[in-house]
Amino acid sequence: MSTITTLDVTGMTCGHCVSAVTRELEAVPSVKNVSVDLNVGEASTVTVVSDAPLPEDALREAIDEAGYELAGVSTHSSEDEFSQLAGTRERVYAGTGMIGSGSPVAVGPVGIPLTSRADADAAALAEAEAPQSGGCGCGGCGCGA
Structure with missing residues (x-):
């Protein structure tokens, strides 16, 4: 079962920012996929799919290493995601x-x-x-x- 972690990352303004955050998060063990919804001037939404729940400190360290700030974290399983979509x-x-x-x-x-x-x-x-x-x-x- 996959885990989906949504990160709110501040300070991102361009494609280079997206690349830096993606590269650092992909280096975290168990990460399978990273996607970024860039929102210039506000927190960007970064979705991380992993094989298992990820430690928040590892995510915070990866975002910090890329040069940005982690403003929020939420985690749910792919089953939770499917249930939410089915409910909608x-x-x-x-x-x-x-x-x-x-x-x-x-x-x-x-x-x-x-x-x-x-x-x-x-x-x-x-x-x-x-x-x-x-x-x-x-x-x-x-x-x-």
């Missing part, structure tokens, strides 16, 4: 609602109806077959084009 997906897609025809539809996190691909294709076909008024097809401008 459930909240987004599990809701149901009703559309004008009374048909149930999935509803997004703010009540926006989510349309299936088949329903979208059927609506596009019905629109294409509908009689058009006006030349451009908009029905309102009367351009005759």
Whole structure:
């Protein structure tokens, strides 16, 4: 089982900073992968995937060696990450609602109806077959084009 450690690192401003932090963290035993979300002017988010939980002092030393400051650390397992993503997906897609025809539809996190691909294709076909008024097809401008 992998462990995912998220570090908040301050002082990073460019690709060279990202390279220095990545190189130092990759030298820490058990580290499998390092990715950096550079946020100039605020703490950058560094995600470290490892075979086992990493000692905070080793992470702090690696960040210090690269020339930056470790402002925060959080750790969770890949199982925790999967559960969190599954929970988010459930909240987004599990809701149901009703559309004008009374048909149930999935509803997004703010009540926006989510349309299936088949329903979208059927609506596009019905629109294409509908009689058009006006030349451009908009029905309102009367351009005759």
